[in-house]
Amino acid sequence: MLSWLDLIALLGLIYCFVAKVFFRKFKLLFVSQELKLITISLLGIEISIIPAALTNEGSPHALRTITAWPFYAISSGTILYQLGKLISTRKVYVATLLTGTIFFSLYQYSYFFQYPKFAKEGFEAGFSNEILYPRLVNGEVKCQDLRHEIKKMDRNTRINEIIDFSIDGRGPITSYLNNHWYDREYWGIWSDGKNADLLITAPQGSPKRVIFVVNALITPKHPEQLLEIWVNNIFQKKFVLNAPENNQIEVALPISFDDSKPLHIEFRTPNAVSPIAAGIPTNDPRILGIGLRTAEFKR
Numbered sequence: 212m213l214s215w216l217d218l219i220a221l222l223g224l225i226y227c228f229v230a231k232v233f234f235r236k237f238k239l240l241f242v243s244q245e246l247k248l249i250t251i252s253l254l255g256i257e258i259s260i261i262p263a264a265l266t267n268e269g270s271p272h273a274l275r276t277i278t279a280w281p282f283y284a285i286s287s288g289t290i291l292y293q294l295g296k297l298i299s300t301r302k303v304y305v306a307t308l309l310t311g312t313i314f315f316s317l318y319q320y321s322y323f324f325q326y327p328k329f330a331k332e333g334f335e336a337g338f339s340n341e342i343l344y345p346r347l348v349n350g351e352v353k354c355q356d357l358r359h360e361i362k363k364m365d366r367n368t369r370i371n372e373i374i375d376f377s378i379d380g381r382g383p384i385t386s387y388l389n390n391h392w393y394d395r396e397y398w399g400i401w402s403d404g405k406n407a408d409l410l411i412t413a414p415q416g417s418p419k420r421v422i423f424v425v426n427a428l429i430t431p432k433h434p435e436q437l438l439e440i441w442v443n444n445i446f447q448k449k450f451v452l453n454a455p456e457n458n459q460i461e462v463a464l465p466i467s468f469d470d471s472k473p474l475h476i477e478f479r480t481p482n483a484v485s486p487i488a489a490g491i492p493t494n495d496p497r498i499l500g501i502g503l504r505t506a507e508f509k510r
């Protein structure tokens with residue numbers, strides 16, 4: 212996303228171009244050196260867009276165009292410099308200084324206070340972050356005092372604590388989704404195809420079972436969804452889902468497993484179909500297995 216400063220630079224470029232074309236005294240605007248910088252910037256921006264244009268996995272993916280930002284900075288700086296030459300008054304300099312200060316202050320606020328909140332999932336912030344970070348920000352404790360507590364809370368799951376797979380779910384949800392899942396939605400997430408799996412750390416306290424709440428693609432043309440659960444490559448249980456929403460399934464965990472490693476939980480849906488094949492009037496071609504809503508470990 213471009214900043215307001217870049218927008219001002221774009222308007223300034225139009226203004227400078229009009230002045231250069233229609234006013235003789237501004238003919239020296241954008242001489243050869245500045246034109247070279249603008250040309251290099253435009254070429255750099257175009258080339259930087261190519262990686263995002265050639266790929267679609269995980270789109271939208273702004274990080275693939277990150278190499279364009281230095282070129283935006285060069286072009287904006289060059290244009291603003293020319294605009295300063297065109298309108299060189301004390302008021303303009305003061306306004307520019309104030310504008311720069313305001314932008315810098317807003318950026319600092321956004322980076323240190325807003326960004327950690329809406330980007331926490333991208334960095335897979337665990338429940339320890341959810342609980343301990345506010346205490347650190349509020350000045351209740353110091354960094355060195357949190358280290359011991361973080362070590363005790365480094366497991367991101369708890370017995371009797373619901374893991375929410377919706378887009379609003381907290382914790383490192385994306386790290387649990389191993390293979391073959393679509394994007395998270397407001398209610399949960401659909402599995403992609405006839406096989407999907409989780410890698411999820413078992414909580415402390417020797418859990419004996421895990422309860423999943425899942426949706427299924429159920430229509431008159433597709434009245435039931437078959438589901439097999441495998442844990443650590445061992446078959447556990449088979450289910451027949453008949454309800455489109457909130458099917459509760461309970462799976463026993465292996466009697467002995469290495470709790471230092473994540474549990475590998477696999478969902479096999481051999482008769483999964485697309486909404487089109489299920490008779491729904493839509494253009495959705497995805498093969499939908501189950502819609503995973505929540506998980507909860509139990510003793």
